Amino acid sequence: MLHMQDISKMYQTEMVQTQALREFNLTVNEGEFIAVTGPSGSGKTTFLNIAGLLEPYSAGQYMLDGVDVGKLNDNQRSDLRNQKIGFIFQGFNLIPDLNLFENIEVPLRYRGIKAKERKRRVEQCLEQVGLAGRAKHLPQQLSGGQQQRVAIARALAGEPRFLLADEPTGNLDSLMARQVMTLLEELNRAGTTIVMVTHDAELARRTPRNIQIVDGQVADFTLYQGAQNPRVNEQKSVEV
Numbered sequence: 001m002l003h004m005q006d007i008s009k010m011y012q013t014e015m016v017q018t019q020a021l022r023e024f025n026l027t028v029n030e031g032e033f034i035a036v037t038g039p040s041g042s043g044k045t046t047f048l049n050i051a052g053l054l055e056p057y058s059a060g061q062y063m064l065d066g067v068d069v070g071k072l073n074d075n076q077r078s079d080l081r082n083q084k085i086g087f088i089f090q091g092f093n094l095i096p097d098l099n100l101f102e103n104i105e106v107p108l109r110y111r112g113i114k115a116k117e118r119k120r121r122v123e124q125c126l127e128q129v130g131l132a133g134r135a136k137h138l139p140q141q142l143s144g145g146q147q148q149r150v151a152i153a154r155a156l157a158g159e160p161r162f163l164l165a166d167e168p169t170g171n172l173d174s175l176m177a178r179q180v181m182t183l184l185e186e187l188n189r190a191g192t193t194i195v196m197v198t199h200d201a202e203l204a205r206r207t208p209r210n211i212q213i214v215d216g217q218v219a220d221f222t223l224y225q226g227a228q229n230p231r232v233n234e235q236k237s238v239e240v
Contacts, residue, residue, distance in 0.1 A: 001162065001193055002028040002051060007060035009046050009216075020046040022216040024060070028195060030161075033188040035204035036197045038213035044197045045166070047213060051195065052164045053081040065161065082111060086155030090167035092147040094139040100126065101135040104154045111158070125153035129183060145176030152183060156192075163187070165196040169203060181206060 007024040010017060020043050028034060038044050049055045050062065053069065062069040065084055072080065094103050101122050108118045126132045129149040139147055148168060155163060165184065169177035181203050188194050196207065204210050212220040 001030040001032075001065055002026070002195075003061075003063040004051075005061045007050065007062060008058045009043075009050065009055075010058045020216055021050070021057070024213075024217055026211065026218055028193065030193055031188075031191060032209060033185070033194045033207045034196070034209040034211055035207040036195060036211045036213060037199070037201070037204050038219070042213045043216040044213050046216075048164055048166055048195070048197055052085055052087060053077045082158065084161050086158055086160035086163045088148075088152055088155050088163060088165040088168045090170040092139070092144075092151045092171075094147055094150060096139055099136050099138055100131065100142075100150050100153075103139065103150060104157050107154065108157055121157045121159070122153075125156045128156060128187075129153045143176065144172050145179050148172060148176070148180050149183065152180070152187075156187070161193060163192055163194045165194060165198075167197055167199065169198070169200060177203065 004024055004026045007021055008019065009021040009024075010019050012018075024043070024047065026047075036044055036047065046055075050057050051064075053064075057070075064080065067080060069077065069080070095106070098106070104122045104125060105118050108121060113121070123132070123135070126135055129152055131146065131149055131153070134142070134146075139150065142150070148171075152168075163184075168184070169180050172180060177200065184194060184196065185206070196203075198204055208223060210222040211218060212222075214220075
């Protein structure tokens, strides 16, 4: 589903040139749930931004669901991102003056989805994350874990095939973090492909596959035999 081959990314200022990714190779198969770990400054965020079509790469090839991203213009990349990818961030990024229903509905309005379909999707996603009875609540009336569930519901409302999660439990205590992780595992079992950047070793061990990025390259990967991923019978090797 996601295939990066020899991806490099350079950041250039007047004084300094920084190479964030160096001949980065990774394949993520449909239905996988992988954790991406590594020290600060290793290239995790750059990888996630490129994977999510939020920024371009300098060299290499990126195929997303069979589409060569490098051959797309800005509008085509935006369309592909809206159709295929959902984002979950460490900060919940909820609009405080809107209730939960409205927070989830906002990106659907921007996509021009009709009111009846918006209502169906929002209600379905609130049900998925266990907040069906709180559609009229404001974000500040919820716990941190519940707010992250709303953020997940907002990502799911776009019906993405691919979820990118950037430290989704970073602002939560350990109990709430485990609850959010359990929800992500349930979504994965239902068929959603998930790539999660995390510093939490315990949560990383709960995923079937753990990728470590060091100095802009895939340095290591581990398959955790105890983790469950019924949609992937045999993990494919990472190219390094």
